[in-house]
Amino acid sequence: MVQKKGTKTISQIIINIIFIVIALCCVVPLFYILAASFTDEMSLAKEGYHLLPTKFSLEAFKYVFKNPAQILNAYVVTIVVTVGGTLLSLLCTSMLAYVMARKDYKFRNVLSFLVFFTLLFNGGMVASYIVNTQYYNLKDTIFAMILPYIIMPWHVFLMNGFFKDTPMALIEAAKIDGASEAYIFFKIVAPISKPAFATIGLFTAFTYWNDWWLSMLYINENKLTSLQYYLYRIMNNIEFLRSSMAAGVSVDLSQIPGETARMALCVVAVGPMLIVFPFFQKYFVKGITVGSVKG
Amino acid sequence: MRKKMRKGFAVTLAMVTLAGSLTGCGKSEEQKSQSTGDSSSGLEEVTLTWYIPGNGPQTDTAKVEDAIYEYLKDDLNVRIDFVECDWGSYDDKVQMAIASQEAFDLCYTAHWSNNFYNNVSKNAFLELNDLLDEYGKDLKELIPDEGWKAATVNGNIYAVPNMQIWAYQGAIGVENSVLEKYNFDLTQVKELKDMEPLFEQIKADNPDMYPIVNCGPAELLNNYQNTLGYEELAGSKIPGALEYGDDSMTVVNQFELPQVQEFFKMMYEWNQKGYFRSDSATVTDENMDIQIGKSVSKLTSTYKPGVETDTKAKTGKDFTFQQIGESHLSTSSITAALTAVSRTSKNPERAMMFLNKLNTDKELYNLVCFGIEGEHYTKDGNYAIPVENSAYNPNQDWVYGDQFNALYREGQGEDDWARTEEINNSAEPSLALGFSFDSTPVQTQLASVSAVVDEYYSSLATGMVNPDEVLPEFLEKLEQAGSKDLIAECQKQLDEWVKENK
Numbered sequence: 001m002v003q004k005k006g007t008k009t010i011s012q013i014i015i016n017i018i019f020i021v022i023a024l025c026c027v028v029p030l031f032y033i034l035a036a037s038f039t040d041e042m043s044l045a046k047e048g049y050h051l052l053p054t055k056f057s058l059e060a061f062k063y064v065f066k067n068p069a070q071i072l073n074a075y076v077v078t079i080v081v082t083v084g085g086t087l088l089s090l091l092c093t094s095m096l097a098y099v100m101a102r103k104d105y106k107f108r109n110v111l112s113f114l115v116f117f118t119l120l121f122n123g124g125m126v127a128s129y130i131v132n133t134q135y136y137n138l139k140d141t142i143f144a145m146i147l148p149y150i151i152m153p154w155h156v157f158l159m160n161g162f163f164k165d166t167p168m169a170l171i172e173a174a175k176i177d178g179a180s181e182a183y184i185f186f187k188i189v190a191p192i193s194k195p196a197f198a199t200i201g202l203f204t205a206f207t208y209w210n211d212w213w214l215s216m217l218y219i220n221e222n223k224l225t226s227l228q229y230y231l232y233r234i235m236n237n238i239e240f241l242r243s244s245m246a247a248g249v250s251v252d253l254s255q256i257p258g259e260t261a262r263m264a265l266c267v268v269a270v271g272p273m274l275i276v277f278p279f280f281q282k283y284f285v286k287g288i289t290v291g292s293v294k295g
Numbered sequence: 296m297r298k299k300m301r302k303g304f305a306v307t308l309a310m311v312t313l314a315g316s317l318t319g320c321g322k323s324e325e326q327k328s329q330s331t332g333d334s335s336s337g338l339e340e341v342t343l344t345w346y347i348p349g350n351g352p353q354t355d356t357a358k359v360e361d362a363i364y365e366y367l368k369d370d371l372n373v374r375i376d377f378v379e380c381d382w383g384s385y386d387d388k389v390q391m392a393i394a395s396q397e398a399f400d401l402c403y404t405a406h407w408s409n410n411f412y413n414n415v416s417k418n419a420f421l422e423l424n425d426l427l428d429e430y431g432k433d434l435k436e437l438i439p440d441e442g443w444k445a446a447t448v449n450g451n452i453y454a455v456p457n458m459q460i461w462a463y464q465g466a467i468g469v470e471n472s473v474l475e476k477y478n479f480d481l482t483q484v485k486e487l488k489d490m491e492p493l494f495e496q497i498k499a500d501n502p503d504m505y506p507i508v509n510c511g512p513a514e515l516l517n518n519y520q521n522t523l524g525y526e527e528l529a530g531s532k533i534p535g536a537l538e539y540g541d542d543s544m545t546v547v548n549q550f551e552l553p554q555v556q557e558f559f560k561m562m563y564e565w566n567q568k569g570y571f572r573s574d575s576a577t578v579t580d581e582n583m584d585i586q587i588g589k590s591v592s593k594l595t596s597t598y599k600p601g602v603e604t605d606t607k608a609k610t611g612k613d614f615t616f617q618q619i620g621e622s623h624l625s626t627s628s629i630t631a632a633l634t635a636v637s638r639t640s641k642n643p644e645r646a647m648m649f650l651n652k653l654n655t656d657k658e659l660y661n662l663v664c665f666g667i668e669g670e671h672y673t674k675d676g677n678y679a680i681p682v683e684n685s686a687y688n689p690n691q692d693w694v695y696g697d698q699f700n701a702l703y704r705e706g707q708g709e710d711d712w713a714r715t716e717e718i719n720n721s722a723e724p725s726l727a728l729g730f731s732f733d734s735t736p737v738q739t740q741l742a743s744v745s746a747v748v749d750e751y752y753s754s755l756a757t758g759m760v761n762p763d764e765v766l767p768e769f770l771e772k773l774e775q776a777g778s779k780d781l782i783a784e785c786q787k788q789l790d791e792w793v794k795e796n797k
Contacts, residue, residue: 045587130395216384217391222352236383237350258580 030270037061037263044259060260064234064268070222071230071268077142078227082208085146089155089204090197097156098185101163102171112160119153132218144218145226149207155200162196163189202277209273231265238262338372341642343649346378346392346402347694348385348409355666355686362667366659373649379689385409393419393637400640401650403694404454406630412731415448420635422451426647431455434651437697439719444729445629450795454633455650458697460715461629462722464622465522466598468606468614470591473497481617487519487594488561494570497591502569505584508593509562509571509757513581516558516756518596522620523554526725527627528785529732532748533741534778535785537727539623544726544793546786548778550770559755559762566758576753585610597628600714604706622722626731632693653696660700664692678703730792737784740777747772 032049039050040057047054065071100108100115122128128148138144166189174184190197215229225233238258353359356377364374378399380388389402389409404411404420414420427435434455435443442456467490469481479493494506509515520527528546529535536549549555566573572584584590586609595602598618606614636646653659665672665679666687672679679702681688692701699712708714734741751769754760 042587045583126391126394129391133395133397216387220352220378220380222354225352232383233351233381236381258583 033263033266037260037267039260041258041260057260060264063238063261064231064264070225071227073223074225074227074230077145077224078209081142081145081226082205084142085149085208086201086205088146089150089152089208090201092150093152093155093200093204094159094190094193094197095185096151097159098163098189100156100160101166103168115153115156119157129217139218140221140224141218142224145211145214145224146208148214149204149211152204152207155203159193159196159200162193166192205276206273228269231269235262235265338645340372340374341645342374342376343401343640343642343646344376344378344399346380346385346389346399347689348380348382348403349689349691349694351381352379353666353687353689355671358670359662359666359687363659363662366662367649367652371645371648371652373645375649382408393417396639398639398641399637400642400646402635402637404633404635406627411454411630411633411635412448412733414635415453416733416735419638420453421638421640421643422453423455423636423647424452426636426643427452430644430647431651433655437654441624441724441728442629445626446633447729448731454635455654455696456629457632457634457693457695458654458699459632459693460597460599461719462622462624463521463596463628464598464618464718464722465519465620466595466602466616466618468593468595468602468616469493470585471613471615473591474615481615484617484619486522486619487515490592494565494568498569503589505569505571505590506592507565507571508581508584508590509565510575510578511581513593513595514575514756515562515571515594516555518594519558520549521596521623523552523558524620525549525552525555526623526625526727528727528730528789529781530734530741532752533744533781534773535732535782537725537789539621539723539725541726544789546782546789548770548773548782550766550773556762556766559758559766562756562758563760563762564758571757573757573759575757576759582609585612598622599718600711601707608706622718623725624719624722624728625725626728629728630731634696650696654700655697657700660696661702663695664689664701674702677709678705678707680705727789727792729796730789732785732788737777737781740780743776744773744778744781747776 028051031051035051035053036044036049037060038056038058039053040055041059043055096111096115099105100112102108105111132138132144132148136143136147138147170188171184174188179188210228212226212228212232215224215226216232219225219229238261356379360375360377367373378388385403386409391397392399393414403409404414406412423431438456438458441461442458443452446452446454446456467481467484467487469479473479473493474481477493477496484490490507497504497506507515517531524540525536525538525547527533527536527549534548534550535546536552537544537546538552565571566575571590572578578584581593585593593606595616598616602616603614606612634650636643636650640646653663661668661679665681666685668674670682671685671687672681674680692698692704699716703709703711747769751765751772755762755765755769
């Protein structure tokens with residue numbers, strides 16, 4: 001008995017060590033980025049990357065936050081898009097997936113096929129651009145950053161897999177008690193599917209949070225620039241200024257942080273998501289596995 | 296309970312639908328309200344949409360647009376609507392606008408951004424010949440013939456060249472303190488090889504230093520090809536080049552030229568001696584090593600007045616530049632900045648009138664480049680000094696049109712534009728000026744040749760490998776990939792072009 005316990009701890013130690021190493025592989029680069037963002041540009045170029053800043057400097061963050069009103073505004077835009085988009089997307093995705101999962105729905109195979117079809121084929125960028133700008137007039141509106149990601153077929157299928165496990169008997173019982181379809185979905189099915197909602201919600205939130213492409217394509221107005229696109233622009237402009245072909249530029253370009261600013265941008269961009277993630281983690285693992293294992 | 300649920304559901308749905316329809320309405324109303332008002336010149340007011348790359352939207356763009364409108368109201372009665380993009384996203388945005396046939400009027404185009412030739416072959420731009428004759432007489436006169444030639448494809452002018460430095464002129468720049476320390480006479484340098492004594496001394500005193508930069512935009516061969524006497528016709532680093540002054544107009548593989556082979560050998564030697572970083576092929580920032588004092592010299596392919604100020608701004612070091620070799624005008628040096636009129640433009644006549652005015656009216660040009668005087672910049676003689684944290688300072692006078700109209704920026708010399716123009720005028724035009732290669736018939740060969748170039752070029756150009764061993768291998772693989780077809784096609788097109796234009 002004692003011996004058995006001993007081998008268990010040894011194997012546990014080994015497993016723990018393996019996972020500590022793997023975890024370090026993920027975390028250490030982040031620390032390098034964090035340290036580099038607080039390092040003086042010149043000392044970074046001379047001495048390279050260190051886990052502790054060789055010469056402490058806030059210059060990179062000062063450059064990134066040079067225009068605080070703008071970055072604050074970008075944060076607001078991104079938060080509105082992320083929260084609004086995630087809620088809307090969850091609503092639409094779950095309703096679609098639920099309908100596809102209901103065995104008593106006659107056209108569910110047709111519907112599944114239609115959704116699946118878009119997973120494999122799509123009209124391409126130009127077609128969606130034409131539809132969004134010329135038919136929906138989404139250009140320079142906040143919806144341009146929300147609507148295109150509302151339904152992602154992959155998420156629909158993930159949720160569909162989850163809903164399929166919901167016992168039909170439960171739904172029938174509710175029906176006999178006189179519950180409407182909407183009531184069944186929102187009050188009975190949704191509460192027991194929390195892990196699925198959390199998982200898909202997190203995926204969607206990441207998609208919205210990290211997106212700069214839609215913002216780049218459809219937004220010209222400063223007011224509506226999202227955070228990621230704003231950061232992307234700062235980075236681009238640094239690069240352009242540092243190697244520009246324009247003559248007689250009147251700022252002292254050698255003082256603009258390049259590498260360190262890049263790191264600072266990274267910290268600004270990932271920060272909030274790192275804080276959000278642990279709250280979802282509880283459901284996260286469960287959600288992924290439950291959705292994929294089917295009886 | 297049940298009722299409440301249903302109500303909530305309905306409300307959400309209604310909100311979604313309403314939101315969608317609201318955005319639709321808002322936009323269309325805005326568009327309607329644009330075409331009102333008549334000017335004293337009898338022209339109806341129109342709005343010209345102009346895609347422009349740069350540093351993204353400026354805070355006060357709307358104000359400047361209003362000022363431009365005020366300025367042009369009694370004359371052209373044109374309102375300009377800038378769509379300001381970043382350099383990084385400009386290509387995607389304009390390409391999307393063109394592909395979706397969006398109605399816009401003007402856009403910046405070049406051989407390196409928003410590709411001019413692709414757009415012409417896609418029929419995205421209007422032929423300007425007639426428009427120029429009718430509405431752009433001053434403009435046509437202003438820009439030298441070489442400029443129009445470069446913007447001509449298949450006999451039609453498709454864009455207005457932006458006047459700026461057009462000539463390719465190689466120049467070597469060395470930090471002043473180093474020149475003083477070693478008492479080195481830079482004016483005696485006639486070719487890159489003449490720098491060797493200086494590099495040797497520097498390296499002997501400071502083994503840690505890399506005297507010259509050979510990476511990113513400052514890569515040596517790329518900046519030296521003009522001095523080596525050839526012009527790339529088929530594309531950057533793609534086999535298919537013409538030697539300057541070759542009357543027979545023979546397209547050659549530039550990597551087979553003796554001077555280029557010699558150059559690769561020199562690079563190998565320099566790498567061995569540590570004259571530049573041995574890992575140059577992987578470095579992209581050409582200024583960093585100069586800034587931290589590891590490197591002290593660099594090569595440029597476009598020498599222009601004020602290049603010293605430019606270098607000082609980017610690296611914080613004082614440099615002296617010495618021109619080496621002759622200066623040349625080629626198609627690609629001119630097509631670096633063009634303004635085209637879109638085929639989807641609803642008012643091409645007005646667009647041309649505006650371009651004509653912009654390129655010939657200094658006041659208008661400076662309004663576009665610097666914003667409103669007193670609010671965004673102050674004028675000091677011929678200089679424009681942007682106010683601190685100016686809300687409108689795109690800082691790229693060469694993107695809009697004839698740069699020689701612009702006020703000087705701090706650090707530029709009093710006669711920089713005149714000197715630039717002089718360099719342009721004295722540069723020898725390439726025999727193939729105006730020729731542009733259409734790679735569509737040899738698309739497959741081009742792809743495989745590019746792959747081979749990607750594999751070998753950098754290591755040869757930064758001297759990482761011995762050219763005696765690797766160069767023959769490189770040339771052989773190029774041939775296998777179809778470089779011969781590429782060159783033959785290029786030759787065929789060039790011959791046709793010569794026949795048409797002589």
